[in-house]
Amino acid sequence: MIKAIIYAAAVLLIFQIGLTVAVHQQQAVNLESTAPDSAFLSFTPGSITSVEITGPEGEELILEKSGNGWIMPRAFSAPASQGQIDELLKKLAEAHQGLAVATTKGAAKRFKTAEDNFERHVVLRKGDAVAGDFYLGTSAGVRNSHVRKADQDAVVSIPVGSHEVDVDADSWLDRSLANLSKDELKAVTLGDISLTKKKEDKESIWTLEGASKEETNKDEVDSLLSKITALSVQSVLDPVKSAELLSKAPAVEFTVTKEDDSKLTYAFAKNDDEKDAYFILKMSNNDLYFKVGKWLVEGLTEAKREKLLVGYEEPKEKTPAAAEQGAPALDLPAPAVEQAVLPEFPEEDVSDQTDQAVQEELSEQGEQDGEALTAPESGEDAVAPAAEEAETADEAAPVEQETEDSQEEEAALPAE
Known part of the structure; x- marks a missing residue:
C-alpha cells in the first residue's frame, strides 16, 4: 500500500516538473520572438513571389511576380512598380521591432491589430508557403506603426506606415510605362x-x-x-x-x-x-x-x-480695351485706328452748327427778356378801359331807377 502511494506521488512529481519545463520553454520562445530590437520577420526579399494586402473594409490588392516584373491580377493585370515593391520588401526584411506595448488579446483591438479590427492585413508568400503574416494598426509615431504577427498576441512597433501598404491599385501602378528615351x-x-x-x-x-x-x-x-x-x-x-x-x-x-x-x-x-x-x-x-x-x-x-521653324512669332492678341470697343488688333497700322474713331462730318461744319445753335439760343433768350420788360405797361393799359366802363355803369344806374319808379306810379292811378 505504501509502495503504491510512493509510486503515485513520484509520477505526479514528474508530471509537474515536465509541465513547468514546458511552460518556461514556451515563455522563452515568446520572449525571444518579441524581444526588442530583434528582426520582425525572417525572409529574403528576392524569394517573395506575391504580396496580399487587405484593407479595413475588406478591399483586397494582390501584387504578383510575373517574369522579371510585377503585375496586379485584379486590376486588368496592369504592371506594378517594381521599384516600389522592392523597397517595401527590403524595408520589411530589415525592420526591427520595438518593445512590446501589449501582450493580451484584448489589447489587439485597442491597437487595431485584431483579426476583425485592423488597418492592413499583409501576407507575404514564397510560392505556396507563407513567409510573413501580420496585422498593421494604429500609428506608433512618425513613420511607425503598431503591428502584431498573426500567430502571436504581442503588439510591437516597426518603421512602416499604412500608406506604404496601400490597397489602391493606382498607388502601385508603374507610371513610367509610357516613357520613352x-x-x-x-x-x-x-x-x-x-x-x-x-x-x-x-x-x-x-x-x-x-x-x-x-x-x-x-x-x-x-x-x-x-x-x-x-x-x-x-x-x-x-x-x-x-x-x-x-x-x-x-x-x-x-x-x-x-x-x-x-x-x-x-x-x-x-x-x-x-x-x-x-x-x-x-x-x-x-x-x-x-x-x-x-x-x-x-x-x-x-x-x-x-x-x-526659326523666326516664327505667335499672333498678337487684342488688348482688353480693344476687344470691348471692337477695335482692330494692335498690329494694324495706326492711321486705320485713328480714322475709325473720327467723326464723319468735317471739323468746320461742326463749328458752324455750333455757332448757329448758340445764336438761336441767344435770340430766344432776348425775346423772353423783352416780354418781361414790357409786361407792366400792358397791365396799366388794360386797367384804364375797365375803370371807364365802371364809371359809365354807375351813371346809367340812377336813370334806370327813375324810369322804374315812374312806371310804378302810373300803374297805381285809377283808370279814367
Missing part, C-alpha cells in the same frame, strides 16, 4: 510634323522635314520631344468603355521610330467629363488603356509645324 528614337511623326534625327560629329541633330538644319528651331523641337517622351500615366481604365471612345477619330496621335526600326504609336481620346476631364491613352504595344492628365496631352494637341 530620346536616345532610342530616330524619327517622330505627329500630324504634319515629321522629325528625323541625324548624327553629326557624334552629336544628334533633329531636323524638320522640308526644312534645313538652320531653319529648324532646336529649342522648340527639344520641347516637343520632351512632351512626347515624358508622358506619365495615372491609372488603368476599363477597356470596354475606353475602346468605345477611341473607336472615333483620336484627338491626337503620334508615331515614333526607334533605332532598331520598330515603330510605336500612341493614340489619345479625350474624356470630356466636367468633374474629371482627362485623356485616354492606347499604346500599340499594350492591350491596356490608361488615364493621362489633360495638361500633359494639350501640349501635343497644340503642336504646329510652323512653330518649329
